[in-house]
Amino acid sequence: MTVSSPKASRLPRRLLTAFGLGLAMGVAGYLFGRLILPDLIGPDALDGVDVRWSDAMAALTGIALIIGAGAVVVISLDPRRLGRMYGLDEPASAEEARQARLQAVVMGFSGLILVLPIVFTLAGLAGGVAMGLIVLLFAVHTALNVRVWRGVDELLRRTTMEAAAVTFFGGQGLLFLWAAGERLGVLAPLTAWDVYAVLMTLYLVVSAVISARRGLA
Amino acid sequence: MNNRLKVLRAERDWSQAHLAELLGVSRQTVNALETGRYDPSLPLAFKIARVFGQPIESIFSDQETDR
Numbered sequence: 355m356t357v358s359s360p361k362a363s364r365l366p367r368r369l370l371t372a373f374g375l376g377l378a379m380g381v382a383g384y385l386f387g388r389l390i391l392p393d394l395i396g397p398d399a400l401d402g403v404d405v406r407w408s409d410a411m412a413a414l415t416g417i418a419l420i421i422g423a424g425a426v427v428v429i430s431l432d433p434r435r436l437g438r439m440y441g442l443d444e445p446a447s448a449e450e451a452r453q454a455r456l457q458a459v460v461m462g463f464s465g466l467i468l469v470l471p472i473v474f475t476l477a478g479l480a481g482g483v484a485m486g487l488i489v490l491l492f493a494v495h496t497a498l499n500v501r502v503w504r505g506v507d508e509l510l511r512r513t514t515m516e517a518a519a520v521t522f523f524g525g526q527g528l529l530f531l532w533a534a535g536e537r538l539g540v541l542a543p544l545t546a547w548d549v550y551a552v553l554m555t556l557y558l559v560v561s562a563v564i565s566a567r568r569g570l571a
Numbered sequence: 572m573n574n575r576l577k578v579l580r581a582e583r584d585w586s587q588a589h590l591a592e593l594l595g596v597s598r599q600t601v602n603a604l605e606t607g608r609y610d611p612s613l614p615l616a617f618k619i620a621r622v623f624g625q626p627i628e629s630i631f632s633d634q635e636t637d638r
Contacts, residue, residue, distance in 0.1 A: 441602045443587050450598065508612050509600040569608045570599060 408551035409472045415555045419465025426458035463495045517561035573632045577605040
């Protein structure tokens with residue numbers, strides 16, 4: 355008996371359920387903000403607040419990362435559940451749970467540093483101090499990323515590289531089309547924040563799909 | 572790519588953890604290999620062949636066969 359690869363082309367029901375749930379929550383959030391929130395805080399309460407589409411996208415992606423990280427930490431507390439998540443034949447070991455938590459911390463950190471620039475701006479903390487804090491957190495995040503990279507084997511490294519490659523080709527295609535449109539005067543100029551928000555959102559979706567296909571999620 | 576990893580491991584009565592330890596990889600990697608979700612690098616394929624004492628082509632095949 356042999357095992358062949360076609361399973362890799364299927365997306366697990368768990369991931370599709372998560373996407374469906376996220377979509378439903380997104381629609382519910384939009385309807386709440388559109389129909390109910392103005393009655394609660396007044397229709398003009400947010401008039402002076404500068405929130406762009408990329409802020410909403412970055413906030414959604416950042417919060418999704420933080421929630422995902424929290425879910426992994428909770429699952430990692432139960433060795434049987436973590437073992438099932440990874441498709442193992444036995445409960446996860448203490449070392450596997452520790453690795454899962456470390457990866458979850460890095461994922462949550464990614465979400466945090468994506469959300470913080472928006473939070474700082476809305477809280478009126480924009481400026482050198484806020485930027486200094488973000489640089490510091492970014493340095494910690496990079497160090498954690500390097501630690502995770504050095505601690506994992508070729509499966510996770512290849513998954514990361516595949517996600518990065520797909521994100522690059524998808525991202526550069528989108529960026530080229532937008533840049534061409536901008537140059538031709540038919541599309542509005544983008545900011546670095548707009549580009550970064552799209553890039554991180556794309557990376558989140560791509561890495562979730564590739565990880566699921568490799569049996570990592 | 573097809574492989575006989577699960578069968579070879581079962582024949583030896585090894586757990587995923589034991590095989591992972593012999594190969595120097597995680598159990599997730601062993602599981603991904605066994606379920607056909609991941610094709611190993613060439614160095615890892617050689618290591619697998621050494622661990623099972625068989626040539627690579629008797630463990631891995633690029634032909635479609637039954638599961």
